[in-house]
Amino acid sequence: DTAVSQTPKYLVTQMGNDKSIKCEQNLGHDTMYWYKQDSKKFLKIMFSYNNKELIINETVPNRFSPKSPDKAHLNLHINSLELGDSAVYFCASSETPGPYYEQYFGPGTRLTVT
Amino acid sequence: AQSVTQLDSHVSVSEGTPVLLRCNYSSSYSPSLFWYVQHPNKGLQLLLKYTSAATLVKGINGFEAEFKKSETSFHLTKPSAHMSDAAEYFCVVSPTGANNLFFGTGTRLTVIP
Numbered sequence: 001d002t003a004v005s006q007t008p009k010y011l012v013t014q015m016g017n018d019k020s021i022k023c024e025q026n027l028g029h030d031t032m033y034w035y036k037q038d039s040k041k042f043l044k045i046m047f048s049y050n051n052k053e054l055i056i057n058e059t060v061p062n063r064f065s066p067k068s069p070d071k072a073h074l075n076l077h078i079n080s081l082e083l084g085d086s087a088v089y090f091c092a093s094s095e096t097p098g099p100y101y102e103q104y105f106g107p108g109t110r111l112t113v114t
Numbered sequence: 115a116q117s118v119t120q121l122d123s124h125v126s127v128s129e130g131t132p133v134l135l136r137c138n139y140s141s142s143y144s145p146s147l148f149w150y151v152q153h154p155n156k157g158l159q160l161l162l163k164y165t166s167a168a169t170l171v172k173g174i175n176g177f178e179a180e181f182k183k184s185e186t187s188f189h190l191t192k193p194s195a196h197m198s199d200a201a202e203y204f205c206v207v208s209p210t211g212a213n214n215l216f217f218g219t220g221t222r223l224t225v226i227p
Contacts, residue, residue, distance in 0.1 A: 102160045
């Protein structure tokens with residue numbers, strides 16, 4: 001009964017490929033997020049959705065496209081992968097947007113682009 | 115603009131001794147502040163949060179942090195380190211009215227037996 005799950009856990013692919021990472025939360029939360037953690041452990045938000053609507057879109061290449069089919073799922077599709085996309089991607093969810101609500105993180109997806 | 119500075123990238127303590135992980139922030143308005151912990155190959159877990167209530171915040175696993183506005187600091191402490199505390203710790207700020215979190219660069223805590 002994992003709260004926030006991500007698949008796959010590891011993803012190794014070549015430059016130029018297109019790949020997707022899936023995220024699901026069973027907490028009944030309205031808000032979901034994608035974060036990128038680089039090789040120096042620095043975490044930065046990429047996107048946030050509230051009730052399937054995009055509310056945060058940081059400066060991210062448009063090769064990255066999030067999709068939220070329902071409020072329990074937030075998938076991340078990446079086109080034309082580049083070496084610099086190698087990172088750990090974390091999905092998170094919270095009850096509602098805003099700083100007062102704890103964000104629950106998934107275990108991460110380690111993406112390696114060769 | 116908002117930012118978080120974790121003053122030590124790596125802290126090493128002996129088991130049973132106190133832990134101090136330092137964090138300074140800058141934010142235009144009264145922020146919310148958090149500490150998250152990341153154990154190896156795991157996701158992040160919230161340790162504690164400050165959202166303009168009591169300045170001394172108690173979290174899980176015996177950790178606490180004190181919000182000092184005059185010093186713009188939010189240091190994390192624990193009286194006695196345990197082996198299971200070895201992990202990466204992130205200080206995080208969320209400005210008033212914002213939906214997103216800004217993470218510090220992390221402090222890796224090593225606990226020596």
